[in-house]
C-alpha cells in the first residue's frame with residue numbers, strides 16, 4: 001500500500017467507528033482503499049444519505065482528534081471466531097448480535113490453526129491485515145463523498161449493503177485541490193464539450209462505443225495525423241496501409257487467439273474456395289470422398305468450399321509483421337520502421353464503455369520498428385525522444401513512464417518462457433530510460449506476454465491522470481512469424497520489434513486534449529481557425545469578407561464566414577461559444593483600408609491589421625504550431 005492508501009484505508013476504520021457511535025447495530029463487511037479514496041460496506045436499517053454525512057464526519061473528527069494508536073494483535077482462528085460470535089469484530093465491544101460478515105470471512109478464508117491479525121483504534125476493533133497509519137491523528141484531511149448500494153462479495157444472492165465512499169489526503173490543501181480539480185474536470189468533461197463543440201457523436205443505430213466524427217472533430221484528427229506523418233517521415237519511418245480484418249490463422253499465429261478472444265469481436269464465417277488458412281481443419285466436406293463415383297458439378301463445387309473464419313483486427317502488429325515478411329530482408333534494411341494510423345476494433349464490455357476513453361473502434365498512431373539487438377538502444381531512445389517532443393508541443397508538463405517487467409516465477413504462464421531474452425531486453429530498456437533521464441517507475445509482474453512494456457501516463461492541465469500510450473518491446477512474436485533477416489555474415493537472424501504509439505489512439509488522445517485545453521484548441525489544431533464576422537450585410541462588405549474567406553481557404557486555413565443577419569455582438573458571442581480561435585470583425589473602415597480587425601478567443605480585441613500582414617502572420621503561426 002502507498003502512504004496515501006494507508007491514510008485512506010485507516011480513514012475507513014475511523015468511518016466505521018463513527019457509524020457505530022451513531023448506529024451501534026451496524027454490521028460491516030469490507031473496507032478497502034480504492035482509486036481516489038476508500039469505502040466501507042455496511043448493513044444498517046437506517047438508510048444513510050448525504051444529509052447524514054455531516055454528523056458522521058463530526059464523529060470521525062473526534063476519533064482523529066483523540067489520536068488513537070492503531071494497535072495490532074494476533075489471535076488464533078478459534079479466538080477470532082469467538083469474538084465474532086460475541087459481536088466484537090468491526091465493533092466497539094460486545095454486542096447481542098454476532099459480527100456476521102466478519103464471522104463469514106473467518107470461516108471461509110482462514111484455515112483451522114491459522115492466525116489472524118486484529119487492529120484496534122480507540123474502542124473500535126476490526127479484523128484486518130493492515131497496514132494502517134500509526135495513529136488516527138495521521139489522517140490529514142478527509143471527506144465523505146457518496147453512498148451507493150453493493151451486494152456482499154459482489155454477489156446478488158447475498159444481502160444488499162450500503163457502500164459509503166470517502167476520500168482522504170495528507171493535508172487540507174491537497175483535499176481542497178482535489179475537489180477543485182473535480183469541479184473543473186466536470187466543466188471540461190470531454191463528453192459534454194464534445195457535444196457542445198460539435199466534435200463527435202454516438203448513435204444507437206451505429207452502436208455503443210463506436211464514435212462518429214463530425215467535421216470539426218475530423219479536422220482535429222487530420223491535424224494530428226499530419227503531425228504524426230511529418231514527425232515520423234523526418235525520423236525515417238515509412239507508411240504502410242493494411243486492412244481491417246484477417247483470417248483466423250493470422251491471429252492464431254500472433255497469439256491473439258485464443259488468449260485475447262474475449263476482447264475481439266466474434267468471427268464472421270465465410271465460405272470460400274482455395275487453400276484454407278488453417279490447412280482445411282474446418283472444410284465443409286472431408287477430402288477423402290474424392291474416390292466416390294460421379295457427382296453433379298454443383299456438389300463438387302460445394303465440396304471445394306471451405307468455411308473460413310475472419311476477425312476484425314484488434315491490433316495492427318500481425319499485419320505489419322506480414323509486410324516485413326513480404327520481402328527478403330537484409331541487415332542493410334534495418335531498422336525498418338513501418339507506420340500506419342491503423343483502425344482497430346475491440347470488443348469492450350458495454351459496462352466498460354466511457355465516452356471516447358473506452359470505445360470499440362479506435363484509430364491508432366501505430367508503428368513497428370524492426371531492428372537488430374545492436375540497434376535497439378538507439379531506436380528505443382529515439383522513440384522516447386519523440387514522446388518528449390510531443391509532450392512539449394501539447395504543453396504536457398507532467399508525465400511518467402511506467403516500466404513493466406516480468407516475474408521469473410511466472411515464465412511459461414503469464415510470460416513467454418525465454419528467461420535470457422527477458423533479462424537481456426529488460427536491461428536494455430532500463431539502461432535507455434536511465435541514461436536519457438526520463439521520468440520512470442518500474443513495476444514488476446505487469447509486462448506484456450511477449451516482452452517488457454512502458455505505459456505512458458500524462459497529467460492534463462488540471463492535474464488529472466490519463467494513460468495515453470504504450471510502448472512495447474517484443475522478442476517473441478517475430479519468431480512466431482518466422483521473421484528473419486540476413487546478417488552481415490550471411491546467416492539468418494530474428495529481428496526485435498518495438499511497438500510504439502506516442503499519440504495513442506485518436507479517440508483517447510482527443511478525449512484527453514479536450515479536457516487539457518478545456519476545448520480551447522490552439523490555432524493549428526482548432527477545428528475553426530478563423531471566422532469572419534461582417535458588421536452588417538451591405539453588399540460591398542460581404543464581397544470583401546468573401547474575398548478574405550477565399551484567400552484564407554486558398555491557403556488551407558479552416559475559415560468560415562458568418563452571413564447571418566444577427567447584430568455583431570451576437571455573431572461574436574456565437575463564435576466565442578464555439579471557441580473559434582481567431583475572429584475577424586469586418587467593418588466599413590476595414591474594407592476601405594484593406595484591413596481586418598482581429599479578435600482572439602480568450603484574449604479579446606487586438607485591433608486592426610493590414611490584411612496581408614495578418615494572413616502572413618497567421619500562416620506562420622499555423623506552420624510552427626504555435627501554442
Ligand SMILES: [Zn+2]
Nearest residue numbers: 119128129130
Ligand atoms: Zn484495516
Ligand SMILES: [Zn+2]
Nearest residue numbers: 315316317499
Ligand atoms: Zn503492435
